Amino acid sequence: MDTTIFLFLLQDGVINGAVYALVAIALVLVFAVTRVIFVPQGEFVAFAALTVAALENGVAPSTPWLLLALGILAAISDIVWHFRDLTWKRIVRIALLDLALPVALLLLTQALAPMKLGQLANILLAIALITPMGPMIYRIAFEPLAHSSVLVLLMAAFGVHFSLIGLGLVFFGPEGSGTTPLSSASFSLGDLVVTGQSVAVLVVTAVLLVLFALFFGRTLLGKALRACSSNRIGARLVGIPTSVAGQFSFAIAALLGAVSGILVGPLMTVFYDSGFLIGLKAFVAAIIGGLVSYPLTVIAALGVGFAEALFSFWASNFKEVLVFTLIIPVLAWRSIYAPYHEESE
Amino acid sequence: MTAPLLDVRDLCVAYGRAEVVHNVSIKVTQGALVTVIGANGAGKTTLLNALMGLLNARGSITFRDKPVAAVSLEARVQQGLCLVPERRELFADMPVEDNLLLGGIRRSRAERNQTLEQVFAQFPRLKERRQQLAGTLSGGERQMLAMGRALMAHPRLLMLDEPSLGLAPRIVRDIFQILTELRASGVSILLVEQNARAALQVADYAYVMELGAITTEGSPSEIAQDSRLVESYLGLGGNDY
Numbered sequence: 001m002d003t004t005i006f007l008f009l010l011q012d013g014v015i016n017g018a019v020y021a022l023v024a025i026a027l028v029l030v031f032a033v034t035r036v037i038f039v040p041q042g043e044f045v046a047f048a049a050l051t052v053a054a055l056e057n058g059v060a061p062s063t064p065w066l067l068l069a070l071g072i073l074a075a076i077s078d079i080v081w082h083f084r085d086l087t088w089k090r091i092v093r094i095a096l097l098d099l100a101l102p103v104a105l106l107l108l109t110q111a112l113a114p115m116k117l118g119q120l121a122n123i124l125l126a127i128a129l130i131t132p133m134g135p136m137i138y139r140i141a142f143e144p145l146a147h148s149s150v151l152v153l154l155m156a157a158f159g160v161h162f163s164l165i166g167l168g169l170v171f172f173g174p175e176g177s178g179t180t181p182l183s184s185a186s187f188s189l190g191d192l193v194v195t196g197q198s199v200a201v202l203v204v205t206a207v208l209l210v211l212f213a214l215f216f217g218r219t220l221l222g223k224a225l226r227a228c229s230s231n232r233i234g235a236r237l238v239g240i241p242t243s244v245a246g247q248f249s250f251a252i253a254a255l256l257g258a259v260s261g262i263l264v265g266p267l268m269t270v271f272y273d274s275g276f277l278i279g280l281k282a283f284v285a286a287i288i289g290g291l292v293s294y295p296l297t298v299i300a301a302l303g304v305g306f307a308e309a310l311f312s313f314w315a316s317n318f319k320e321v322l323v324f325t326l327i328i329p330v331l332a333w334r335s336i337y338a339p340y341h342e343e344s345e
Numbered sequence: 346m347t348a349p350l351l352d353v354r355d356l357c358v359a360y361g362r363a364e365v366v367h368n369v370s371i372k373v374t375q376g377a378l379v380t381v382i383g384a385n386g387a388g389k390t391t392l393l394n395a396l397m398g399l400l401n402a403r404g405s406i407t408f409r410d411k412p413v414a415a416v417s418l419e420a421r422v423q424q425g426l427c428l429v430p431e432r433r434e435l436f437a438d439m440p441v442e443d444n445l446l447l448g449g450i451r452r453s454r455a456e457r458n459q460t461l462e463q464v465f466a467q468f469p470r471l472k473e474r475r476q477q478l479a480g481t482l483s484g485g486e487r488q489m490l491a492m493g494r495a496l497m498a499h500p501r502l503l504m505l506d507e508p509s510l511g512l513a514p515r516i517v518r519d520i521f522q523i524l525t526e527l528r529a530s531g532v533s534i535l536l537v538e539q540n541a542r543a544a545l546q547v548a549d550y551a552y553v554m555e556l557g558a559i560t561t562e563g564s565p566s567e568i569a570q571d572s573r574l575v576e577s578y579l580g581l582g583g584n585d586y
Contacts, residue, residue, distance in 0.1 A: 085415075220446060220447070220450060223439065223443050223446070223447060224447060224450055226436070226438075226439065227436045227439065227447050230436040230437060230438050230439060231434050231435065231436050231437070233399070233430070233434045234433075234434035234435060234436055235436075235447075236399070236418050236419070237397070237418075237422070237427075237428055237430065237434060237495075238422065238447050238448045238450060238494060238495075238497075238498065239418075239419050239422030239423060239450060239451045239498060240419075240447070240450055241419045242419075
């Protein structure tokens with residue numbers, strides 16, 4: 001391997017790593033706040049990319065229908081679980097967020113799609129369509145189980161993953177598609193050709209990570225979410241509503257997933273089920289970060305991306321296997337050195 | 346006579362099939378410091394956790410003239426019921442100041458900042474350590490932080506679970522001094538203690554809990570004269586705390 005190839009692989013690895021980082025910090029956030037290992041995080045990535053692809057072709061994507069379906073399920077779930085203390089406030093909230101919002105987005109998408117308004121409009125629409133799915137999924141599948149063990153929540157997460165894959169096939173079909181790059185510019189840096197897309201991925205990821213850090217470090221809402229992960233009982237005792245915290249973390253996760261999807265869309269052909277593999281690689285990074293440390297997770301995600309690039313150069317048939325093998329030494333090391341904590345609830 | 350602030354009647358709490366609190370009835374009047382004393386394992390913590398909504402319970406709990414037995418924990422906090430748990434349950438990886446601010450999360454920003462200053466005035470030690478991580482505080486400071494965090498929510502009734510547990514006698518004295526100050530400032534307090542001697546010295550009314558049931562109640566001086574209770578809980582000839 002010469003320097004040019006190495007630099008090329010490095011660039012490739014860093015770009016993939018940046019996307020894994022966004023997905024991985026979403027996994028860490030969701031786990032910290034709700035103890036859910038959110039297997040279906042990758043689905044947001046795939047659905048966002050497919051949404052943008054459809055919009056680019058001037059076709060109305062099926063995403064709003066999926067959103068409406070989830071909204072109806074969330075509304076039913078809410079009404080069933082809170083049947084005895086159903087207040088007008090709750091009914092209005094259900095009507096607005098679960099039904100009116102998806103319908104409004106559906107009409108908006110139908111109206112805007114044929115107009116081909118351009119990349120920025122497509123991206124914003126995709127983010128608006130994907131983000132509300134997070135809290136809806138939380139309310140359908142995880143809120144009723146909020147006090148269950150991590151294992152039960154993990155099983156529920158797998159259930160949601162398989163359901164979403166099925167729904168993805170129904171709503172988006174089996175064809176894969178890619179999206180146009182965020183920037184078609186390119187420039188050379190010595191031997192290395194740097195594409196505008198790579199720069200865009202890095203800039204967007206960096207900006208999001210900084211915003212993420214500011215949100216959790218400076219705002220009371222961010223601190224409240226951290227409090228939920230720091231001490232669940234303490235958070236309940238000061239009156240932080242765990243349901244709202246859970247929904248909020250899922251909304252952030254869906255938002256990060258949507259942005260990741262927009263960033264990977266131009267890098268690969270995305271199918272309805274492509275998200276799982278992305279999520280799994282991000283999960284490797286999240287595990288290396290111990291499911292607690294955001295900075296370590298980001299570094300690990302960049303490492304996973306770079307390792308994947310190297311493995312695809314040396315042994316492309318085995319690249320996935322080799323990437324997932326990375327987790328074994330980490331788990332072995334953690335099982336030796338990290339103390340075992342009995343689950344406290 | 347006005348209705349009590351907290352009126353608990355025939356409260357039963359069970360873990361699975363094992364009932365550990367049996368038909369407990371207690372009252373806390375506005376502005377009073379009421380204590381529930383009893384040996385380790387008598388069900389005192391279970392009682393408080395049930396009152397707070399951390400555990401399900403059977404029986405009636407009336408707080409500020411409203412039944413709250415079926416109300417969620419968050420709603421109880423909003424109505425002014427606050428618990429300082431035995432294990433403190435602080436946000437260990439966050440600074441003292443953030444722990445306090447989160448205690449007032451349901452209040453407006455102005456109110457929160459104002460209360461923060463009041464809490465700092467009450468606990469000057471916390472002000473000195475405002476940037477220190479809660480997990481690095483000493484036991485007494487943690488207890489103060491847990492109390493300060495609860496006060497940030499402007500509780501109508503502050504429930505404390507064994508605030509003296511594991512603390513040096515001098516610190517215990519400070520904590521109980523603060524409790525009497527709080528009572529003087531109008532906060533009603535329900536204090537659960539194993540340290541019966543200390544609790545009886547500050548309380549207005551006392552309940553004795555044994556094996557999950559209230560066996561005796563009365564003014565602290567009556568309880569302190571009950572020879573059986575003195576032997577069981579107060580020890581003979583002991584000094585004050």
